[in-house]
Amino acid sequence: MADLELIHGLLTPADSKILLLVLDGLGGLPIEPGGLTELEAASTPNMDRLAAEGIVGLHQPVGPGIAPGSGPGHIGLFGYDAIRYQIGRGVLEALGIGFDLQADDLAARGNFCTIDSEGNITDRRAGRISTERCRELCGELQQIRVPGVQIFVEPVREHRFLLVLRGDGLVEGVADTDPGRVGSPPLPVTAERAEAEATAEVVRRFVDEAQRRLAGREPANMVLLRGFARLPDWPRFPETFGLRSIAVAQYPMYRGVAKLVGMDTEEVGPSRDDLFAALQRVWPGYDFAFVHVKETDRAGEDGDFDRKVSVIEEIDGYIPAIVDLQPDVILVTGDHSTPAVLRSHSWHPVPFLLWSRTCRSDEMEHFGERWCLRGGGGMRRSEDLMPLVLANAGRLAKFGA
Numbered sequence: 001m002a003d004l005e006l007i008h009g010l011l012t013p014a015d016s017k018i019l020l021l022v023l024d025g026l027g028g029l030p031i032e033p034g035g036l037t038e039l040e041a042a043s044t045p046n047m048d049r050l051a052a053e054g055i056v057g058l059h060q061p062v063g064p065g066i067a068p069g070s071g072p073g074h075i076g077l078f079g080y081d082a083i084r085y086q087i088g089r090g091v092l093e094a095l096g097i098g099f100d101l102q103a104d105d106l107a108a109r110g111n112f113c114t115i116d117s118e119g120n121i122t123d124r125r126a127g128r129i130s131t132e133r134c135r136e137l138c139g140e141l142q143q144i145r146v147p148g149v150q151i152f153v154e155p156v157r158e159h160r161f162l163l164v165l166r167g168d169g170l171v172e173g174v175a176d177t178d179p180g181r182v183g184s185p186p187l188p189v190t191a192e193r194a195e196a197e198a199t200a201e202v203v204r205r206f207v208d209e210a211q212r213r214l215a216g217r218e219p220a221n222m223v224l225l226r227g228f229a230r231l232p233d234w235p236r237f238p239e240t241f242g243l244r245s246i247a248v249a250q251y252p253m254y255r256g257v258a259k260l261v262g263m264d265t266e267e268v269g270p271s272r273d274d275l276f277a278a279l280q281r282v283w284p285g286y287d288f289a290f291v292h293v294k295e296t297d298r299a300g301e302d303g304d305f306d307r308k309v310s311v312i313e314e315i316d317g318y319i320p321a322i323v324d325l326q327p328d329v330i331l332v333t334g335d336h337s338t339p340a341v342l343r344s345h346s347w348h349p350v351p352f353l354l355w356s357r358t359c360r361s362d363e364m365e366h367f368g369e370r371w372c373l374r375g376g377g378g379m380r381r382s383e384d385l386m387p388l389v390l391a392n393a394g395r396l397a398k399f400g401a
């Protein structure tokens with residue numbers, strides 16, 4: 001499913017409003033087999049009330065057995081097939097630091113690395129230099145001039161940086177220069193197709209000059225580049241689904257992914273009150289608001305089961321304020337699972353809770369994986385949630401006569 005054209009063709013006008021609350025990495029696992037997951041262990045009376053009136057279920061991002069990044073996880077929730085609509089690595093890196101990527105930009109992920117006197121790589125991460133050192137070196141590389149092209153070199157973290165080339169005619173199709181192993185030199189800059197040759201030449205000149213400027217600056221005496229990508233030209237979310245849409249998120253990466261599909265974005269302060277105050281502020285002007293909570297995923301990645309539980313409980317405390325906004329449809333879910341016991345994103349299907357006035361009761365009175373497994377929402381691909389949400393919002397007409 002997730003046929004964007006089909007859904008678009010069925011749109012019917014309505015003034016209903018939709019709220020998508022994403023608790024990043026929401027899905028979990030018990031500490032001991034047979035025990036409770038983070039969501040099951042959390043006391044969530046407000047979400048449970050919505051679950052009792054609505055339906056719960058599980059959604060599968062990307063595909064069975066696949067642990068997705070947050071980029072594809074969100075792309076799926078926004079109704080797009082995450083395999084067809086892939087975000088280039090360079091673009092993802094730019095989104096992560098809030099770099100304002102333009103339509104003509106070509107972005108790549110960069111690593112400072114160490115090469116020996118023969119030119120062979122001895123450390124692909126340059127001993128994980130400090131972010132401060134990375135910033136100094138980026139300042140140095142930012143001085144590089146290539147005619148006709150504007151160059152941005154932005155520090156990310158430790159040895160990682162973002163390279164953005166801005167100019168006419170830059171295209172995708174430049175191969176990675178990172179061989180992915182030590183003991184051999186960085187790969188020469190090559191074009192993967194003939195049309196990318198001029199772009200490859202620009203990159204070549206940058207890399208040659210970077211190597212000259214970094215000589216003697218061990219451990220960071222060379223650069224590796226990968227994931228050359230431009231902003232994708234995708235169907236825009238607001239037009240495709242007929243929704244004035246906004247993302248309310250504290251981290252640039254999530255505002256960035258929303259911006260990729262054409263949503264407006266709202267920058268918010270660091271506290272949880274800031275996040276929900278921002279939602280209240282923007283709510284009157286939009287049909288669809290996506291609110292992103294990062295800390296569930298962070299606690300999962302830190303292996304902190306108890307903290308993940310308490311973040312879920314704290315967010316539950318904001319549900320009454322959300323209900324007061326009188327959304328017609330509320331979808332609470334995650335973009336993937338991040339079980340604390342695994343300390344990483346995982347392939348497990350993600351719990352969701354869908355509330356509207358037109359839900360059938362599924363007799364599930366709690367929001368948690370074991371209820372979701374038996375709930376009326378069933379097991380769906382992530383991208384199939386958007387059509388369900390639209391139908392519940394009264395925004396899809398009958399198909400066929």
Ligand code: ZN
Nearest residue numbers: 024025070335
């Ligand atoms: Zn995530």
